Amino acid sequence: MSRCPGPLKQTLPCTVTGCRALTEEIFSLACTWQGPPPRAGQFFLLKPQRSSVFLGRPLSVAHYTPPSDQSGLGQLTFSLAARGEGTWELAGLKSGDLLELTGPLGRSWSAVAPEPLEGPVALVGGGIGVVPCVALAAELPPGTFDFYGGFKSRPFGLETLPPKACIIATEDGSQGRRGRILDFLEPARYCRVYACGPEPLLKALAQRCAAQKVPCFISMERPMACGVGACLGCTVQTTGGNRRCCVDGPVFRAEEVLFYA
Ligand code: FES
Structure with missing residues (x-):
């Protein structure tokens, strides 16, 4: 690197x-x-x-x-x-x-997880983390993905997604299913999982995907200053040492990330 x-x-x-x-x-x-x-x-x-x-x-x-x-x-x-x-x-x-x-x-989803895909994939977004997942949905062929969106309350940002592909969960039950989004996801149904959201969600998802041998790719969030790899202020700890979220990520293979949470 x-x-x-x-x-x-x-x-x-x-x-x-x-x-x-x-x-x-x-x-x-x-x-x-x-x-x-x-x-x-x-x-x-x-x-x-x-x-x-x-x-x-x-x-x-x-x-x-x-x-x-x-x-x-x-x-x-x-x-x-x-x-x-x-x-x-x-x-x-x-x-x-x-x-x-x-x-x-930064590195796009497709740069870290190139196609072709051998089956359906799951896109998992928590809160504002739905944004890069919705962008990825626009690059995938229709009918090849299910979108899991988890929110504390009112969902947002999902207008461009096909409604049939969406599984929504809210913690207060105001829309969709009541609970946390991972309660409704079975990674083994998919050939690949992509996710962005709070770090505890990403950590729990990475562990389940690893246990079920499903490749998982996550977009990490860190405070950023320069955005071009110069200030070293956006460290993500990985099995390969410290990486810069802005240029080595924000998309990483979940199995290489050492989570804070
Ligand atoms: S934001 Fe400066 S190195 Fe990543």
């Missing part, structure tokens, strides 16, 4: 095309993009052009629409949980506001 910083990525000015609340603290933010197309599982650093914070916030791509005309402008959509000054700034943006985007960054 290379320890040198990853290649410098493009930072481009972009224009916000929409920002709306999905729940009290979850927002969908859309903007123009004329750089390289991202793959599902990659992320960008986002920073409003007028900002009181120094660093961009890392957000997974929820959806990418390529350019459809000579303008060369595609559209990126992100979902974000507003939980600090930087993310509340992003949540408050309006159409026409300017943003700086750096990316696409």
Whole structure:
């Protein structure tokens, strides 16, 4: 594994095309993009052009629409949980506001877990962790996956998924099945499992997949500063030593991750 910083990525000015609340603290933010197309599982650093914070916030791509005309402008959509000054700034943006985007960054699902697939797969998202899983669903052939979404309460971000493929669980029982999403998943039914969410969920899922010999791929979350492998502030401990979430991940094989939780 290379320890040198990853290649410098493009930072481009972009224009916000929409920002709306999905729940009290979850927002969908859309903007123009004329750089390289991202793959599902990659992320960008986002920073409003007028900002009181120094660093961009890392957000997974929820959806990418390529350019459809000579303008060369595609559209990126992100979902974000507003939980600090930087993310509340992003949540408050309006159409026409300017943003700086750096990316696409990190290793995609397909870079870590290449196709072909030999059977159906399970996509498992917990909370805001549904975002990279929904992006992956858009890259998979219809009918080849089941989507498991776990939420504390009201679900969000699942509009683009085929309803028949969705198993939803909420801890308060307000929608879908009452309970935790792993209560309703049997990994052995699938040839591969992909997941993103809170670390205890990922750890429990990794253990079950290992016990049932089902390959499992997870997208990890860490605080990020540079996003390009230079600051070493996003360490993920693995069986192969410390790795940088921003360039060696965020997608890892579950069996190699040493979990904190
Ligand atoms: S090394 Fe700086 S954010 Fe990963």
